[in-house]
Amino acid sequence: MLNSPIASSLLLFVILITAIILGVAIGSVPIPPRIITDLILDRLHITNITIEDISKYSTILFDIRMPRVALMALTGAALATAGATYQGLFRNPLADPYLVGVASGAGLGATIAITTNLNANPLGISIITMAAFAGGIITVGIVVLAARVAKTTPVTTMLLAGIAIGSFATAATTLLMLRRPDGLQRAFNWMLGAYLGGGWIPVKIMIPYMVLGCLLIFTNARALNVFQLGEEQAQQLGIHVERLKIILIAAATLMTASAVAFGGLIGFVGLIVPHALRILTGPDYRRLLPCCVLGGASFLVLSDLAARNIMAPRELPVGIITALTGTPFFIFLLRKLKRSVF
Amino acid sequence: MGPLTISNLSVSYNNQPVIPDLSLTLPRPGIVGLVGPNGAGKSTLIRAITGVIPISRGTIRLGSVDLLKISALDRARRIAVVPQHAHMPDNFKVTEIVMLGRTPYLPLWQKETNNDHAIVIQALKHTNLTSLKDRFVSDLSGGELQRVVIARALAQEPEVLLLDEPTAHLDLKHQASILSLVKSLATSKNIAVLLTMHNINQAAKCADSIALISNGKIQAFGSPTDVCTSQRLSKVYDTPVEVVTHPDHGLPFVTFYDNLHQSKAD
Numbered sequence: 218m219l220n221s222p223i224a225s226s227l228l229l230f231v232i233l234i235t236a237i238i239l240g241v242a243i244g245s246v247p248i249p250p251r252i253i254t255d256l257i258l259d260r261l262h263i264t265n266i267t268i269e270d271i272s273k274y275s276t277i278l279f280d281i282r283m284p285r286v287a288l289m290a291l292t293g294a295a296l297a298t299a300g301a302t303y304q305g306l307f308r309n310p311l312a313d314p315y316l317v318g319v320a321s322g323a324g325l326g327a328t329i330a331i332t333t334n335l336n337a338n339p340l341g342i343s344i345i346t347m348a349a350f351a352g353g354i355i356t357v358g359i360v361v362l363a364a365r366v367a368k369t370t371p372v373t374t375m376l377l378a379g380i381a382i383g384s385f386a387t388a389a390t391t392l393l394m395l396r397r398p399d400g401l402q403r404a405f406n407w408m409l410g411a412y413l414g415g416g417w418i419p420v421k422i423m424i425p426y427m428v429l430g431c432l433l434i435f436t437n438a439r440a441l442n443v444f445q446l447g448e449e450q451a452q453q454l455g456i457h458v459e460r461l462k463i464i465l466i467a468a469a470t471l472m473t474a475s476a477v478a479f480g481g482l483i484g485f486v487g488l489i490v491p492h493a494l495r496i497l498t499g500p501d502y503r504r505l506l507p508c509c510v511l512g513g514a515s516f517l518v519l520s521d522l523a524a525r526n527i528m529a530p531r532e533l534p535v536g537i538i539t540a541l542t543g544t545p546f547f548i549f550l551l552r553k554l555k556r557s558v559f
Numbered sequence: 560m561g562p563l564t565i566s567n568l569s570v571s572y573n574n575q576p577v578i579p580d581l582s583l584t585l586p587r588p589g590i591v592g593l594v595g596p597n598g599a600g601k602s603t604l605i606r607a608i609t610g611v612i613p614i615s616r617g618t619i620r621l622g623s624v625d626l627l628k629i630s631a632l633d634r635a636r637r638i639a640v641v642p643q644h645a646h647m648p649d650n651f652k653v654t655e656i657v658m659l660g661r662t663p664y665l666p667l668w669q670k671e672t673n674n675d676h677a678i679v680i681q682a683l684k685h686t687n688l689t690s691l692k693d694r695f696v697s698d699l700s701g702g703e704l705q706r707v708v709i710a711r712a713l714a715q716e717p718e719v720l721l722l723d724e725p726t727a728h729l730d731l732k733h734q735a736s737i738l739s740l741v742k743s744l745a746t747s748k749n750i751a752v753l754l755t756m757h758n759i760n761q762a763a764k765c766a767d768s769i770a771l772i773s774n775g776k777i778q779a780f781g782s783p784t785d786v787c788t789s790q791r792l793s794k795v796y797d798t799p800v801e802v803v804t805h806p807d808h809g810l811p812f813v814t815f816y817d818n819l820h821q822s823k824a825d
Contacts (some may be wrong), residue, residue, distance in 0.1 A: 308648075436667050442655075443662050447646035453609045454715070455635030455663040500650040 222504050225497050229511035233290070236518040240286040241278060243522060245529055248274050248282075284417045288479060289521040289535070290514035291423045293486055295430065295476040297494075297513025299469035300487025301505055302434050305441040306465050307372050314473040314487035317379035317466065318356040321386035323477045324408055326352020328390045331404045332397035342422065343413060346478045353474035356386055361466060369459055372448075409534030410481035412521070419479040430472035433464055434506060441465075441502040483517070483536045485543040490516055493550055516543070561622035562586045563608075563719050563751050568617035570600075570607045570775075577603050578775035581617075587718065587751035590742065592766030592783075594759050596796050600775035601755040602643065605721045608753075609640055621718060635663035639712035643723040647704060649697035656696055656707055657682055660714025682713040686740065702733030709740065719751045720744070726761065738765040759787060759813045771795060787811040 242248050256278055258264045299314035307316065315321075330348035360382050364375040394401050407413075440461050443451045448458045473487075490513045491505065498504040520538040527533060563585040570578040578600045585591050593601050606612045608619055610631060619626040621637055639660070647656065660682070661675045683689050686706040691699065696707060705725060712720060722741065726734040742765055745752045756762040762769060763783035771779040771786050773795045779786045792800040792813060799816035 439662070439665065439667065443659050445646075445648035445651070446656075446659060449606075449611055450640070450642060450646065452611050452631065453635060453638075453640045453642075454659065455630075455632035457631060495650070500648065501655070 222498070225504070226508060226511065229497075229508055229515065233511050233515040233518070236515040236522075237286055237290065240289070240518045240522050241282040244277075244282060244525060246274070246277055248278055253278065280416055284415075284420055285412060285521070286518055287417075287420045288412075288423065289517045291420065291427055292476040292480040292483065293490075293513040293515070293517025293520075294510040295423075295427055295472040295513070296483065296487040297490035297509040297516070298431060298434060298506060299473045299476075301491035301494075301502070301509045302441070302465050302469045303487075304491055305444060305502055306462060307376060308445060308447075309376070310492070311488075313484075314469060314476075315383075315482070315484075317375060317470075318360045318383045318386065319353040319470055319473045320477060320482050321383040321390070322356025323349040323353035323474060324482060325356070325386040325390045325393075326350070327407050328393050328400070328404045331400040331407070332393045342415065342418060345407065346413070346419075349407075350474050350478035352386075353477055354470060356382060357466065357470045357474075361463070370462055372462070406534060407481045408536075410483035410536035410539075411534045412532070413479065413481075415479070423475050423479065426471045426475040430468040431506075431510065433468035437461060437465060438502040438506050442500075445500070481534070481536065483539055485536075485539045486513055486517055486520075489543045489547045493547065496550060562589075563753075564618075564620045565604075565608070566618045566620075568604075568607060568619065569615045570603055570612065571615050572603075572612075576615075576775065578607070581772075581775060581777055583770055583777055583780070585719065585751040585753055586767070588745045588749045589768070590745050590752040590754055590766040592762030592769045593753055593755045593772055594757070594762050594769060595772035595778075599773045601772060602723055603775070604772070605640065605723050605753070605755065608719075608721060609638055610634055632663050635715060637717060638719045638721065639715040639717035641705075641708050641712050641720070641722040641725055643727065645704070645708040647696045647707075649695065651696055652692070653688055653694055653696060653699070653707055653710075654679060654683070654692045657688075657692075657710045657714050660711040663715060678716065679714050682710040685713060685744065686710040702729050702736070705729060705733070705737055706740070709737070709744075713744065713748070717750060719753070721753045723755050724757065725754065726756070726758070734761065741765065759792070760810075763787060763810045763813075764808075783810055787813055 238250065238253070242250055242253060252274055255264070256275055260279065296314050300312070303312040303314060303316050304310060306312075326348035327345050329352070330345045360375060360378045361370060363382065364370050364378040366374065394404055440451070440456050443454050443456050444461070446454070452458050491509055494505060494508045494512050498508050517535070517539070520542065521535045523542070524533045524535040524538045565581060565583045568578055568581045569576060581600075581604065583591070593604070595601060603612070607614050608626070610626070614627070624637075626634055626637070657679050658671060658675070661671060661678065664675065665671065683692050686709050688703070688706055688710055691703060696704065699707065709725070725737050725741065729737065738761060741752060741754065744750060754762065754766060766783070768781060769783050769786040770777050771791065778795055779791060787802055789800055789802040792802065801814050801816050803812050804810070805812045
């Protein structure tokens with residue numbers, strides 16, 4: 218555990234910057250760091266590029282790599298932050314961002330769009346994305362309503378309702394796939410987190426959800442600490458427990474649904490990153506949550522870098538990389554620690 | 560600030576009245592021991608006072624303040640609870656848990672002030688936890704944990720302290736130390752204390768007065784000697800109870816009549 222909160226955030230910040238530089242520099246066409254600097258300075262009108270042939274990198278850098286790295290950073294940040302929030306809210310180390318049905322709902326939404334061959338692109342966003350986002354939000358809404366008893370939403374009931382309704386949505390997804398096998402490959406790809414492209418549009422759409430979600434969650438970071446004492450004690454310390462639950466679930470769902478809609482179902486980030494960071498920051502959510510933004514972003518940018526390059530020119534779904542690399546790393550951390558981190 | 564006054568309180572679970580009509584006054588400073596059989600409504604009363612469960616009728620006042628009309632935050636600045644089963648997250652340190660008691664005084668964004676730290680240090684000192692302050696709560700014994708919960712409650716700077724079975728699961732030495740801690744805090748911090756206990760003898764020793772509760776009603780309220788009569792306790796507990804006067808301090812000493820000895824003699 219690093220003693221100073223500043224030191225741990227600074228370390229993660231440096232890691233993130235390094236990850237971003239590697240992410241934009243490495244690929245089928247490598248871009249030397251010097252050229253990246255030149256291109257950025259040119260874009261900012263600080264200097265003018267005189268050599269003609271480096272401008273060919275311009276499209277690759279600004280229209281392909283940068284938006285992709287930015288989307289991965291946002292997605293990783295969203296999943297890790299939402300995961301940490303759910304682990305705190307459900308007081309369960311196994312909680313991840315997909316716990317209350319956002320993933321299975323988004324999967325159903327996307328599969329409906331894929332198998333009905335909806336190919337419209339309103340507003341420049343794929344209809345699959347929209348259907349996934351709507352499916353995720355609607356499913357969480359149903360779970361919360363189903364778990365509501367007499368003005369309270371007990372977390373255990375919510376967890377069980379999430380599993381039940383999630384299974385229902387997954388079954389419906391499978392049924393749709395079996396009926397329309399021609400969409401199987403696309404649906405399967407989406408589920409493992411295949412990058413769908415789209416340039417800067419997904420990034421621009423995701424930023425407001427991220428900002429709003431983080432604002433709501435960070436504001437309640439101290440309340441999440443109090444929540445660790447149990448709901449009744451939190452209430453006796455003046456926390457509006459029911460309000461807090463709804464705010465946090467809404468915030469985490471918005472972030473996760475927007476991440477999943479553009480990036481597919483990327484696993485492990487939301488589960489593993491918060492636990493790994495707890496080793497660095499300790500249990501205090503006021504320190505953990507900002508570190509999740511930085512750590513989650515770095516982890517997914519690096520995973521995506523690997524996904525693009527390991528079997529180049531073929532691209533792997535990033536979800537495979539997060540699972541393959543995240544799991545051994547996590548087991549290593551668990552074994553190294555004498556104390557339970559959660 | 561005056562005493563805590565509960566008047567004509569009524570609480571129901573699923574339309575079943577658990578507390579039909581209860582009135583009780585907790586003097587400040589002072590300790591009231593709440594004793595009674597299982598399911599009499601002791602924990603329900605505590606939860607009703609803290610606003611965790613809704614009450615269907617009655618008033619709860621602290622001095623002139625109507626506790627049902629103030630916000631949860633305002634209430635948490637006045638009333639602290641030591642619950643029967645305090646959940647403790649393992650990976651927190653003692654100081655961090657005690658600092659959570661400052662929650663009602665801290666707005667969402669604000670960092671803890673020097674004043675908050677000073678209050679936490681005081682609370683640790685009062686509960687004799689100073690040497691353990693950097694330990695993880697998962698490494699503490701049952702008696703130490705109970706002191707952490709009390710320290711956290713003290714950090715709330717309460718006017719009313721409600722303790723639900725604070726000595727359950729503790730050995731004799733720790734039972735004695737917790738009760739003498741509660742007794743000294745009530746006077747030194749000017750707190751109205753409500754203490755629920757199964758052990759009537761300990762309640763009689765620690766509390767200034769005893770409230771005997773059964774079926775959600777206060778059956779008797781007064782000095783330990785007045786309340787704890789063999790006839791009354793036998794009726795409330797629905798078992799033959801023997802009350803003798805303790806030879807040293809003159810307080811009632813309660814035990815159940817058993818047929819264990821007789822059956823041995825037979």
